[in-house]
Amino acid sequence: MVEVGKINYRDLVSRADLHYEHTVKRSEGGLPLGNGRMGSLLWTSPSALKFQINRADVYANDCNTNSFNQRHMDYAYASAFVDIDFVDFGEDVFLDESIRQHLSLYDGIASIRGDGVTVEAFASAYQDAFGIRVLDEREDPQGINLKLKMLRPAEVVTKNHSAVSTLSMADDMVVLKQVFREGSHYCSSAVVIGICGREARARMNDEFGGREPVGQYRKSQVIGQPNETEMRLCVKPGQGMFDIFIGSAASFDEDEDVVAEAIRQVQHALNTGLDRMLLEHKAWWNQFWEKSYIRLHSEDGTAEYVELHYTYYLYLMASNSRGAQYPPNFGGMLLSPRGDLRHWGAMHWWNNMNLYYNAVLPSGHNELFQPYFNMYSGMYDSCVKAAEQQWGSKGIYIPEVVTFNGMEVLPEDIAEEMRDLYLLRKPWDQMSDRFRVFANAKRPHESRWNWKYLEKYVDGQFQYVERGFGPFGFTTHMFGTQVGIAYHYWLYYEYTKDEAWLRERAYPIIKGAAEFFRHFPNLKKDADGTYNIYHTTSDEKYYDGKNTMDSMAAMHTIFPVLLKAAEILDMDEELRPVWQELYDNLAPLPRSDHPDAVLRTAEGESAVWVGAIGPVLDNKSNVDLKPGRFGDLSSLETAYDQPELFETTVATIKYYETLIDYDWSRAAYEMSGTGRVLAHMGLAEPFKQVVLAQLECVNAEREYCYFDDTGRVKFFDNRLTVREGVNCISIQRLGNAAAALQSALCQSQPPGPGKESVIRIFPACPADWDAEFSLWCHGGFKVTSSIREGVVSIVKICSTIGGTCRVRNPWGEAEVNLIQAGNQTVTLTGSLLVFNTHAGNEFELIRGSIK
Template sequence: MKKFQFIILLSISVILCGVVNAQTDAQLGLHSEGGPWKFYPSKEKNDSLKNVLLIGDSVMNGFHQIVIDSLRENANVDYWLTPKHLNSEYLFSDLKIVLTSNQYDVIQFNIGLHGWPKGRIKDDEYIPLLEKYVQTLIENAKGAKLIWASTTPVTEQDRAELNMEINPTITQRNEWAIDVIKKHNIVINDLYGLVSNKLFLAKLDRFHWLEDGYGLMANQSTGFIKRGLNESSALPTLSDYNVVWHSPSVNSLGSMPLGNGDIGISLWVEESGDLLFYISKTDAWSENARLLKLGKVRLSLSPNPFRTGLPFMQELILKDGLVHIEAGSKEELVSIDVWIDANHPVVELDVKSEIPISAIASIEPWRIERRQITDKNEIHSAYGVNGGPEVFVEKDSVLANNDGIIWTHRNNRSIWKDNLKLQGLEKYSKQNNDPLLHRTFGGLIRSKEMVKAGHGKLKMDNTLKQFSISVHALSSQTETQNDWTQQIMHSAKIIELLSRSERFIDHKNWWHSFWSRSYIHVSTDDANEKEKVYNVSRGYALQRYMNACSGRGNSPIKFNGSIFTVDTKNLDDRFGGFDADYRQWGGPYWWQNTRLPYWSMLEAGDFDLMLPLFKMYRDALAVRKEATKVYYGHKGAFFPETMYFWGTYTDVNYGRDRGELPLGTTENRFIRHYWQSGLEISLMALDYFSFTQDEKLFKETILPVVTEIVNFYDEHWGRDKNGKILFDPAMALETYKTAVNPLPEIVGINKVCKELLRLPDNLISKSQRKQFKRLISELPEIPTRVVEGEKLLAPAYGYSGKQNIENPELYAIFPYRAFGIGKENIELARRTFHQRAIKQTGGWQQNAIKAAYLGLIDEAAELTSQNFNASTTHYRFPTMWGPNYDWTPDQCHGTVAMTALQRMLVQYDGNKIYLFPAWPKNWNVDFKIFAPKNTTIEATIKNGEITRLEVTPDIRENDLINTLKKAE
């Protein structure tokens, strides 16, 4: 370093020595440079004002006081006067301390001047270091409006001209910085441009300015900050929820989910390694009825843009349903777009590079040999066949093919037939097709720019600047392996005949339509709650995204991991060491869990995502009618709490060594008489019809299922001496294994029958209408009890044998809505809620939803916030919650909070629509959600006041009931 550089820095310190009243940095744990270089909190903090932070060097010191004085009525202003540059020791740790010392609404920052001397920051270091700096701001000042102030010009010491030694570095780095700043949508305060043609205002000590020059900078900065203060409480938008990472991941625990509703991938990039992803499909059912991965794909690039120390950015762009990656230096930048075609069964990778590169794409199967599952923890992933004969995982095959890489898993055996035989349903098995046998699933990797390179690999013959790779996926039942191969080849060729660019446009249009369908954006002006409320808003959007990624397939969403399970090789608990096929509780569907994502879809308007669930129950209706006839000798259909997708108990639940157990009685006591799913799926389906008015689906799918479920409840139990149904033997959910007249059955039948009676005459017959009315009249009264002198709802008339952690009595609130806003005896339900035994939230616990239905504003907000702010523990992506009671990502956890947030805003009861029944007065919101009769409600609340309300169709305005509590 030249001698004059030391003199300059010394002179800066002398100039600044007049600054006083600074809090010692030691109190904050900052690494102080001494003298005036300190953090200065506002001298007169007013808690009613917003908070501003200025970060800068001696140039900022020249105008900060003018800014403070100008904002005295608007904000508290802290400032951090620092000589640190981007390569300074402790910069990032100190920056984090400063950012978290207060809840800032606006931050103006500059970090340019002190890094100019040669060798301090290398050219190829500047952009990644600035990226890291900006990311530190974003992550530690959530919700703050960011303003970047460009570095001011450097002049000669004796004349008003630009310094030709230093200033080129300043302008170059300003230009680089602008690229980074724009990418993050940060406001630019161009101080360089402001004074570059006013060098006569320079102090002519190279770096500093006269009073008039600082006045210009102060005025411009104040203007930007005031605008930022006005915008800082603005509601977030979809792009604010994009997940952005500025470093590669270590392993699959750092994967990012992407899906098209049927096909999903868990994608990650390893530092100094490759791009990898697991690929899944909603109907990749194995011979053991486990939902397996299709496989694992690896993309290797050379030269490797993911080398340690190089810039890296990976972003999930929600609006477009794609993952965008940028890696490498500016001169060798590689960009990768990964998208799963929303309209076709194919994963697409589009790669662009500033320089020619080569690539290898490969499939990495792990089911390479037939193996027995012997580990006592891993066998839980084969739930249903565990506890019986030996369980084997069959191997995959990588096929010889000149048109790409083809790999498959083919079921040459099946548990289906033996499963039905065990349960006395052998006749049904002989008359119907096995849904597992010969099911074949896998993929095909193709690229026009690549050729075969050995077993399971494609490579490029030449280096290229641009290329694409397609990974096609298929799960189907075929007579032979070759038939399946022909199917996937045919599908690939059909897709390849279509314009890739037009497919990409159509793909993005699907996602644009999805996001415009409905939304909830929440914010708050309360500085102490900004991050919490932001996480509520983001969590809602990201969980809805997860629903969309896996909700349009041939099977319903798996509550225990969906299609985004990853390997646990890097976990050190009892779940560690397993491959990506592992999921606790395996392949069956538990209704207690399965239902929860689907309740979140009604008010979101995501009706298309509900269809696979209804289809599964419609397809299983025949076997459930047969089971009812065989076991009980009467009409109707009951559905088990836990069942395979074809509708039967699992072997381990039904019991292999049955002893004296009657036909149809399960060995498993937790679900022996637990048949609630039939009533709740009926109500959900009736709500679906109420929302959509889809008569075709109602007649073909909903009514057949609901009718047979009602028939079962009508015929299965006898009547007491008063002509009332006597539900005995029965259970109160899974929690009480012995119950008489359980509340969920009573309120469930009552609600379902009342909803059926609301249907027009063209949809139900007179005899059905008569049956539904009779059933209502034959129901016992809702059970109650007295606790410490208070009347409360009870789980049943009589109950014992507690074996789980549910509140059965609260089913009167959700899902069956016998009590709530606008209904009688709401205080009875509120007392019961407050006295509930199980108070926790998380996983499948639904207390947040019930609080919303009861209009308990504080409780609903707190429980919903807890769910959306929960830690993802070992995982990097924000919604990889779990395992809780099940597996990661837990699809109950986020969707419970989604439903609660919706019901805090809108509830429906018949034709009535209740607005804001549980909305906190200090939460702002902008939303569009659905209500029955094809109704949409759009509204904005700011500071407790409704600033916008639109209802479509207009006639539904007459049905609105506004319950908003006014802000105090």
């Protein structure tokens, strides 16, 4: 067997490290650390090292809240501020002229060296604790104060919601506990700090020095509340080294003692010792990187630039989405440094969040997807009820913007009126006073209530300005989200072929999403025999459209997948003909050659994809590239199976190119999936232009939501952005670029949803790039190959679970040798190479026949 190339993973991964020879001027530019459940940026003031401890399972409120009816005010995730303050009267230690900061991605460790002080920090891969080693080499060492600080006043009451924070001491450790309550919702968190290797004393400046509670006699919250919001662990001055451990815990169960659990995390770390913890931590990260890789080179350095962002993306996903019950919020992740309020609030927005996950499965790191699946599966029952109450449908309804635990169960009279209003059976101006009062208490970002817009007070009364389109808000009538989620479940099966997963986890979501559409009251079979959907929206526009792209792309995706899944599992035999009939008679995706399309192409001009069949209330009119990035509806493989659909996508790309004056950088918005579309369609040079411009944030001025409010920063030293607003740190563009890059180098897509996948090697690799990759494909195939000066070398395929492998010939129609270790070489011909495999088989494909 021929080796494709040996990889020094440390050297490769380290190319993406962060190196600063300056302080960061904004906390958002700090060094990111996390273990998937808890995380923080690490940044400095002149005298201190600073953290904000965030957790994926800390939510101040849930779906039943009535207390946060102003935009951006619901909050979550943050558990404590922590400062390690090195200076009292003496000289500052972290200054621009002397500081050196380094984040090692390969080891998952941050190090900062200042004047006489060196710090090494990591978020333990195996427990919920930060380990921090401090080396003080100052000639005149000072006392070091570890400050544990509340995020808000000790007691805050917001309407029906309360947030109570308490500081305490336990065995020479300092403790901060938060408790959030509203109705039946309860969530608590705790952060504990302990040290070893140096004597320290806990101090707090209340009446009893923190050694016993003050004011426990009070009956009323807020009135006469504690005024101390900080506790210190004061470290004895001295030269040398000592270790700090910051542990955390959280729970939704009032009977669970989160303080005891956080103390246990710290005590375990103290007993284990930092050296052993660090050794185990490094071993985890080192093994993580060996799962897959991408290595790029170009003379102008642009390939390396894309590569380092790809590597960094994987580091951030492993730091923010692993081993948790919930995924990180798209805006802030586990890295927000400015408290727990952020633009767009604490709910999950799928069209943002999915950009983080689209590149996960080809990397082979399936574990990073589990928090996402855990959350959506966990809200299944809520989504069944929501489909019935809100829309009079069956199956499940997962809205675009949703709370971590789903949706509130509505009073039946409210649900009945909601159906009448939202399905347009009742005029909007006949909304009852009871419905309006009920709605006024709800969060305006939540999809259910998103027809509410900007709020204001008029003569002391809280009022909303509506968007002006009746029940249609940005996300109220968007239904593609739940299919996007369901398709991720399906893709997980495609990569793993895990039938237990398909049966237990994926099939309920897939079937639920399809059944929602089948029973949706405004899906109707018209006189021409086709099923059409009315009164929906698409990607926050085309209000009240017919056959909007969002809904039609969703249905054209979910029904063939459901039919395939039911066949594999031998389930729902009686329903399969019903689903097949609907799918066979489903109206086509909206195109510009429809007489009522929102955008019409001229007679004789190629038809293009459009957003909806009109008229629409907002008068929007544009092409739509969604078939090229959603549900595997259109890719290079589609040309062999559905040539008309493929050609329409090609025509849409050409039409769009005229709209941007043939400058693909103008399509490079942070959330844009255009790079993925171009890679899927084999367009190498446009793909490169979009991805490079996306990483450079060239359109920040005109696309960032709150550009002025966030200081007009395109991206920070750590390559993160605040495109969505204050405290809304984001890696959306990194996820988009990563998924596009994977598709440019290696695709494993079917010609359509639910069909057999085909592997393609270097379908959109730019001509001036040399590239090498090892990525995962549908069917559990791990594929490794390289291209140099436009020539593809051998292709190595490892079959991890067996099955039929289909590869589009990387050398066109040339003969190909299929070599299996220990077996005879077979010559394959044609554009499609098909061969059977067993688990553990390794193959090589080499151009040319062996005589």
